[in-house]
Amino acid sequence: MLDRFAGRTPVPQTRAALLSVQDPFKNAGPFNGLRSKSEIQDRIDALREDAQAPAISTDDMALIDAILTVSDTCPVALDKLRELAGAAPNLTDAVERLSHRIDALENQGIAVDTLMFEASYGRTSMEYYDGFVFGFYAVDHPQLPPVATGGRYDALTRRLGQGAEIPAVGGVIRPDLTLGITGGSR
Numbered sequence: 001m002l003d004r005f006a007g008r009t010p011v012p013q014t015r016a017a018l019l020s021v022q023d024p025f026k027n028a029g030p031f032n033g034l035r036s037k038s039e040i041q042d043r044i045d046a047l048r049e050d051a052q053a054p055a056i057s058t059d060d061m062a063l064i065d066a067i068l069t070v071s072d073t074c075p076v077a078l079d080k081l082r083e084l085a086g087a088a089p090n091l092t093d094a095v096e097r098l099s100h101r102i103d104a105l106e107n108q109g110i111a112v113d114t115l116m117f118e119a120s121y122g123r124t125s126m127e128y129y130d131g132f133v134f135g136f137y138a139v140d141h142p143q144l145p146p147v148a149t150g151g152r153y154d155a156l157t158r159r160l161g162q163g164a165e166i167p168a169v170g171g172v173i174r175p176d177l178t179l180g181i182t183g184g185s186r
Contacts, residue, residue, distance in 0.1 A: 002064065007055035019048050063088050070119040074102045077117035101132065122151065130155045138177070148173040 003009040011019075018024060024044055025037065056064075063084065070080045078099055085091040098117075106112045122133040131152025138144050150171020157166045 002056070002061070005050075005053070005056050006058075006061045008061075011051060015047065015051075018044065019051055067091075068120040068123075070117070072117065074105075074112040074115045074117045077119070078102060081119075122149075125149075126151060128156055128159075129153045134171070144177055145174070147177045 004011065010016075024041075031037065066084055067081070070077050070084075072080065078095070081091070081095045081098065085095045102112050105115065121135065122129060126133050126149065129151040131154060133151030134149065135146040136148040137146055148171055150169065152167075152169050154165045154167050156168065158164060
């Protein structure tokens with residue numbers, strides 16, 4: 001999606017065809033879903049607006065790409081992000097929130113010097129999260145997927161049309177993995 005909004009890949013042909021049609025409901029057949037015609041039209045209008053938006057600039061894409069490559073222990077990652085914020089002051093508040101979060105973890109006795117931070121974590125598997133995300137891994141079993149994952153998803157209720165955002169955090173623990181790691185039986 002970033003590639004598309006940066007103009008690095010073209011709009012898919014099917015979307016371009018939909019957006020070019022004056023009356024997308026002509027010859028569409030009967031309505032049989034839960035969305036109304038006006039909801040569908042609103043979505044088409046939003047897609048048309050997206051298609052008219054200017055591409056993300058090369059400089060902004062370079063910054064986004066640089067942020068997404070940050071992957072290191074928390075202190076080192078924080079230093080890298082602070083360096084990026086020096087060139088992009090609009091990142092400063094987010095970087096300082098991360099700094100406070102790292103301090104809070106350290107104050108709880110967590111060894112942040114060995115705790116990994118990955119800016120792109122969850123991009124392809126945790127899409128509905130819109131805040132801090134986490135994953136717990138079995139260090140002695142690197143071949144396994146995360147034993148637990150989760151994060152913040154405050155905007156989910158707003159995105160689902162329920163009005164205001166509701167503060168929310170959630171996660172999942174995969175008990176089958178924990179049993180296999182500890183040698184327990186099922």
